[in-house]
Amino acid sequence: MEPTNKIALVTGGSRGLGKNMALTLAQKGNDVIIVYRTNENEANEVVSEIEKLGRAAAAVQLDVADTKAFKGFFETISSLLKEKWGRDTFDFLINNAGIDRSSSFADTTEEDFDELVNVHFKGVYFLTQKALPFLADGGRIVNLSSGLARFATPGYAAYGSIKGAIEVFTRYLAKELGHRGITANVVAPGIIRTDFTKRAFSHEGLEAYMNSLTALGRVGEPEDIGGVVAFLCSKEAGWINAQRIEASGGMNL
Secondary structure (H helix, E strand, C coil): CCCCCCEEEEECCCCHHHHHHHHHHHHCCCEEEEEECCCHHHHHHHHHHHHHCCCCEEEEECCCCCHHHHHHHHHHHHHHHHHHHCCCCEEEEEECCCCCCCECHHHCCHHHHHHHHHHHHHHHHHHHHHHHHHEEEEEEEEEECCHHHCCCCCCEHHHHHHHHHHHHHHHHHHHHHHHHCCEEEEEEECCECCHHHHHHHCCCCHHHHHHHHECCCCCECCHHHHHHHHHHCCHHHCCCCCCEEEECCCECC
16 A cells, blocks of 8 residues: 655755755655754754644765765664655655865866765765665656756856756666656746855855846745645646656756
8 A cells, every 4th residue: 555645855955956855845744754864953943844834754874975874874874764654665856965176267266166976976876876765756856957058157067068968867767667657857947045155155246146147037946846846746746757747946048
């Protein structure tokens, strides 16, 4: 019998976009496992907010760049699923965790490039691979890309290229996992006001400039993204597969 409660696992779920995704998924009736890298207190606060919504939640630590930690991480997830939910699987994998290492192409260091690859591509690739035995048939995978994979903004050659790789990877996931009824889609935000973009917004005039590039006339907020992710995890979105959905308010049209 299909479980009544759907469970989402959200990486980078303790703050910013991931926090809003987790809360929105909970508001839509889903339970949530928050994955955080360093800030346990923030993660536990999100868990408390989810529980106040009447949903079950838990927080588990993981650095998504540390692929050697994935085996132990999923052993923890397996035990948690059994103990808290009486299940062997979860339903939705949201690969949201990210870092910012902006620099011009000419100035990009190999160290920064490797950090970006390890978090945004290698980590996503192998975390998803290791998640497959624990992801329920009929489940959903939502990967995060960026508007920067569609339009070029100086300073983001490495980041935008890696997000482009995520978009190709997502199509392969959809093709190879379709026999299990698992869909895979990409959400590509435009510029969003979060801790992730705090440094960019510190530059005088940037927000006004970004507003001018956006059809809806403003930069995004986390609330503009969480609902899109929650929709892709809904029953109504079950026939959407291998698609890139840009949620940018119409940037650089």
